Amino acid sequence: MDIATALDNTESKHAEPGTDFVPGPVLLIGPPGVGKGTQAKALMAEFNVPQISTGDLLRDHRARRTELGMAADELMSKGQLVPDHLVNEMVADRLALPDCARGYILDGFPRTLAQASWLDQYLIDTNAAYPVVVISLVVDRDDLLKRITGRRLCPQGHIYNIYSQPPKLEGICDVDGERLQQRKDDTVEVFEARMKVFEAETAPVIPHYESQSRFAQVDGFQDVGQVTDEIRARLKALRESSRPGGH
Numbered sequence: 480m481d482i483a484t485a486l487d488n489t490e491s492k493h494a495e496p497g498t499d500f501v502p503g504p505v506l507l508i509g510p511p512g513v514g515k516g517t518q519a520k521a522l523m524a525e526f527n528v529p530q531i532s533t534g535d536l537l538r539d540h541r542a543r544r545t546e547l548g549m550a551a552d553e554l555m556s557k558g559q560l561v562p563d564h565l566v567n568e569m570v571a572d573r574l575a576l577p578d579c580a581r582g583y584i585l586d587g588f589p590r591t592l593a594q595a596s597w598l599d600q601y602l603i604d605t606n607a608a609y610p611v612v613v614i615s616l617v618v619d620r621d622d623l624l625k626r627i628t629g630r631r632l633c634p635q636g637h638i639y640n641i642y643s644q645p646p647k648l649e650g651i652c653d654v655d656g657e658r659l660q661q662r663k664d665d666t667v668e669v670f671e672a673r674m675k676v677f678e679a680e681t682a683p684v685i686p687h688y689e690s691q692s693r694f695a696q697v698d699g700f701q702d703v704g705q706v707t708d709e710i711r712a713r714l715k716a717l718r719e720s721s722r723p724g725g726h
């Protein structure tokens with residue numbers, strides 16, 4: 480969603496009756512393939528809050544050729560990483576927009592302990608109503624590997640898994656007889672590479688929130704709806720214990 484759309488959407492929608500819960504800033508953490516994107520979408524729809532993705536912010540600033548975007552461009556053209564302070568400024572700009580007032584789902588940020596500390600301080604400095612809370616979607620590594628590498632897709636959209644939900648005939652869709660395919664990213668090698676990145680990036684951030692009781696784990700291997708229900712319950716419990724002045 481671009482900035483203009485974000486502004487247009489503000490005030491135009493109200494949460495459904497009975498969902499007046501204010502989620503505040505939420506960071507969803509989970510390994511690749513755990514269903515983080517699906518859960519983020521469900522929470523955005525339920526609470527009418529935006530997703531704040533540093534990838535999107537960077538693309539937006541570069542496309543609009545803002546000062547921050549051009550500074551990032553220059554570094555990236557030299558093959559350098561965009562430093563924390565530029566990313567932080569882009570996040571600060573975005574969080575100041577009115578559609579973030581009731582909360583937002585953080586995606587790809589904070590990625591480091593330094594960013595997490597910056598965000599905490601930013602929320603204090605701007606008198607934000609709530610600190611960030613973290614929901615970690617947890618699954619057994621081998622189960623996740625089977626879920627991803629066992630996935631087979633029919634061109635018509637039917638989905639199988641050779642371990643948990645195999646077709647009657649190997650490689651053939653039960654419904655329409657089409658040949659099943661495996662996505663080229665659904666391999667052990669891609670999975671291991673992504674897990675490595677996840678573990679390297681996420682490991683330092685979790686203890687920061689855990690030590691302040693702003694962290695909860697949810698079993699990511701339940702039904703999609705059950706996971707959403709549990710996230711909602713955990714979120715409410717965390718907010719109860721992190722009310723302003725309540726810590």
Ligand SMILES: [Zn+2]
Nearest residue numbers: 633635637652
């Ligand atoms: Zn099919």
